[in-house]
Amino acid sequence: MTSVLEVRSLRKIFGGVKAIDGIDLDLFEGEILGIIGPNGAGKTALINTITGFYRATEGSIRFRGVDITALALHQIGRLGIARTFQNIRLFRRMTVLENVMVANKTFSVAPLRSVLSAWLPSGRRRAAVDEAMEFITLMGLAAKADHRADSLAYGEARRLEIARALAGRPQMLLLDEPAAGMNETETAQLVEDIRTARPRVKAIALIEHDMSLIRALSDRIVALDYGRKIADGVPESVLSHPDVRRAYLGDDEPATAGAAA
Ligand SMILES: Nc1ncnc2c1ncn2[C@@H]1O[C@H](COP(=O)(O)OP(=O)(O)OP(=O)(O)O)[C@@H](O)[C@H]1O
């Protein structure tokens, strides 16, 4: 199996808080990796450190063979890592189409101006719109392309974030709690959307508390607790692992929630 991402002995310390306390983790080509763990386990900190939002205190991160541990956010983005945020981050007053167009690499030099685009040759403008529309359509938002982001329903805004992440044509997609705040219908739709997105990238890491989503999508699951990895393996074995059950309040939450799905 080819590793897309290799995290080794990773630490991220904030003052006295060990957000990540020595994690080894691989993401293999073609897989969806579920990342679970109770609040404060270090899931978001892990994504933030991989993507360069945080600088690692110790350890190394390699992406497709390249050491990215010390690279800046924009350099890591350019190498092909895209993420979504636990708290949706969109340009609220821009349209769906504009939100996706600003993510397009072709326009990374002056993304905001290019959206206004009066100065762009019309052919290039057309091509950029077509390309953005491809990802908007993929995420089921074609009918909303010229609606403002702040007019979208919650589930739609989440899907727009994924469309925008995909539009940068990343190799790897990191999703931080994409189903947070979604109702059951929206979550079921999200499962389909992530399946649709899957062949567009080499690997996906999916942070979630929603075990129905984790079970539906994960080829493998890694469980974190207090900044450490407490389990790593096929979904059944990780979700029934005693340490994982103990880490979650109510002890049997992961397995029960998944079984009900
Ligand atoms: N920028 C920061 N400054 C200080 N402490 C931080 C920072 N980011 C994270 N932490 C701490 O690191 C630990 C892990 O936080 P993190 O956000 O990664 O948890 P999480 O697993 O994503 O939790 P949740 O499921 O609630 O999103 C927590 O104790 C948190 O308070």
Ligand SMILES: [Mg+2]
């Ligand atoms: Mg988090």
